[in-house]
Amino acid sequence: MNTAINKYYYGDIPDGAGDNNSEKKSSTAESAWPLWEVFIRSKQGLDHKHAGSLHAADAEMAMENARDVYTRRQEGISLWVVESKYIHASNPDDAEMFYEPASDKVYRHPTFYDLPDELKHM
Amino acid sequence: MSIHDLEKAFQDKIDKEIKIEPKDWMPEAYRKTNLRQISQHAHSEIVGMLPEGNWISRAPSLKRKAILIAKVQDEAGHGLYLYSAAETLGTSREQMVDDLLSGKAKYSSIFNYPTLTWADMGAVGWLVDGAAILNQVMLCRTSYGPYARAMVRICKEESFHQRQGFETLLVLSKGTKEQRDMCQEAINRWWWPSLMMFGPKDSESTNSDQSMKWKIKRKTNDELRQNFIDMIAEQIKLLGMTLPDPDLKWNEERKHYDFGEINWEEFWNVVKGNGPCNKQRLAARNKAHDEGAWVRAAALAYAEKRKNKLNNKAA
Numbered sequence: 001m002n003t004a005i006n007k008y009y010y011g012d013i014p015d016g017a018g019d020n021n022s023e024k025k026s027s028t029a030e031s032a033w034p035l036w037e038v039f040i041r042s043k044q045g046l047d048h049k050h051a052g053s054l055h056a057a058d059a060e061m062a063m064e065n066a067r068d069v070y071t072r073r074q075e076g077i078s079l080w081v082v083e084s085k086y087i088h089a090s091n092p093d094d095a096e097m098f099y100e101p102a103s104d105k106v107y108r109h110p111t112f113y114d115l116p117d118e119l120k121h122m
Numbered sequence: 123m124s125i126h127d128l129e130k131a132f133q134d135k136i137d138k139e140i141k142i143e144p145k146d147w148m149p150e151a152y153r154k155t156n157l158r159q160i161s162q163h164a165h166s167e168i169v170g171m172l173p174e175g176n177w178i179s180r181a182p183s184l185k186r187k188a189i190l191i192a193k194v195q196d197e198a199g200h201g202l203y204l205y206s207a208a209e210t211l212g213t214s215r216e217q218m219v220d221d222l223l224s225g226k227a228k229y230s231s232i233f234n235y236p237t238l239t240w241a242d243m244g245a246v247g248w249l250v251d252g253a254a255i256l257n258q259v260m261l262c263r264t265s266y267g268p269y270a271r272a273m274v275r276i277c278k279e280e281s282f283h284q285r286q287g288f289e290t291l292l293v294l295s296k297g298t299k300e301q302r303d304m305c306q307e308a309i310n311r312w313w314w315p316s317l318m319m320f321g322p323k324d325s326e327s328t329n330s331d332q333s334m335k336w337k338i339k340r341k342t343n344d345e346l347r348q349n350f351i352d353m354i355a356e357q358i359k360l361l362g363m364t365l366p367d368p369d370l371k372w373n374e375e376r377k378h379y380d381f382g383e384i385n386w387e388e389f390w391n392v393v394k395g396n397g398p399c400n401k402q403r404l405a406a407r408n409k410a411h412d413e414g415a416w417v418r419a420a421a422l423a424y425a426e427k428r429k430n431k432l433n434n435k436a437a
Contacts, residue, residue, distance in 0.1 A: 032214060032215065032216050033418070033421070033422065035209070052203060052206055052271075052272075052275075053206045053209075054202060054206065055215055057418075057421035057422050057424065057425040058421075058424070058425035058428065058429075061421060061425075068195075068199070069199050069202050069203075070199075072192075072195065072196070072199065072279075073279070089145065091145065092143065092145050092146050092147075093147070
């Protein structure tokens with residue numbers, strides 16, 4: 001890619017622009033809180049759905065932070081939090097191979113079957 | 123696949139409006155541009171709490187105080203959504219926070235202006251959040267999935283921010299002479315900096331516009347700025363106030379408002395760290411971070427201790 005981006009969009013001021021007269025700080029010494037994924041059930045009868053992620057020291061704090069960050073407007077009645085490291089994700093590069101076997105099995109869909117119009121309730 | 127093929131496949135996806143997700147292949151420059159933009163956006167939300175936090179303890183009524191607290195809390199939330207989105211691009215929260223605190227990372231210059239009177243709370247909500255919303259609505263359709271999803275969530279919540287700001291000014295505009303003057307002065311203070319929020323003029327750039335090609339942005343700075351001016355020039359009539367620009371007038375031919383020249387020297391000066399409040403804002407963030415260090419350490423120690431207790435019980 002030889003196209004340089006030198007246009008400063010709203011919210012996109014290059015790091016090099018301007019001088020920083022504040023003193024440099026070394027990296028935050030303390031170790032980081034782990035990352036958690038948040039799932040919300042918006043109302044009784046529906047599935048929990050992924051809402052986003054956050055950092056917390058433990059599950060209890062993750063739950064409280066999830067409430068504060070993701071349910072300020074009654075977005076949910078039930079929360080799940082799980083540490084992100086326990087989530088295994090499929091690889092997008094393998095998608096073609098991974099999902100391919102399903103694509104040539106059209107007979108798995110009801111519309112595959114050509115039936116007479118007189119046939120009711122089916 | 124060669125790098126050329128990968129780039130072509132990537133651009134094809136973008137052209138077909140297929141979102142890019144964290145684990146997908148992406149050009150390094152795409153990753154970097156998004157990372158810079160999303161983290162700056164996150165920092166802006168976090169620093170953006172300061173000018174308004176300034177008025178929480180002095181809000182004129184309990185109702186206004188509750189509203190202001192809710193708005194500032196939303197901004198903290200918006201910062202967190204955005205930090206999470208940025209983290210999917212392979213940086214850590216700590217790194218981003220460090221870059222903000224050291225002054226290496228940028229945030230929107232608008233937050234380097236002071237909030238001098240209560241009317242500024244109205245002007246910030248109406249003008250500053252109004253300008254931000256135009257940008258954010260566009261970003262709901264940005265090509266990077268996690269950024270787009272964060273923006274959808276933010277836009278849902280942001281609309282109240284602008285409405286409460288206008289309402290604050292509307293009440294002042296119907297008040298005593300002092301209140302009306304306060305309203306007009308706040309608008310005068312915030313108008314030009316709000317226009318600067320959209321960034322430099324399109325003509326400042328001669329290079330091909332990669333961010334548009336990658337659909338990170340879908341409108342140019344000038345387009346968004348013009349939308350904003352057209353919108354505000356009409357809305358202000360309801361307040362019975364004026365915008366501090368003698369050149370502002372409707373252009374029948376263009377079907378847009380014409381407006382005066384923006385002071386770009388001021389813009390770059392504030393970006394460079396010489397705005398009225400740059401030092402104060404960074405000092406406030408550093409103070410909060412430093413004073414919160416023991417809380418972060420204690421929470422980790424407590425989590426560790428409980429984990430050990432559980433393990434011992436299991437053994």
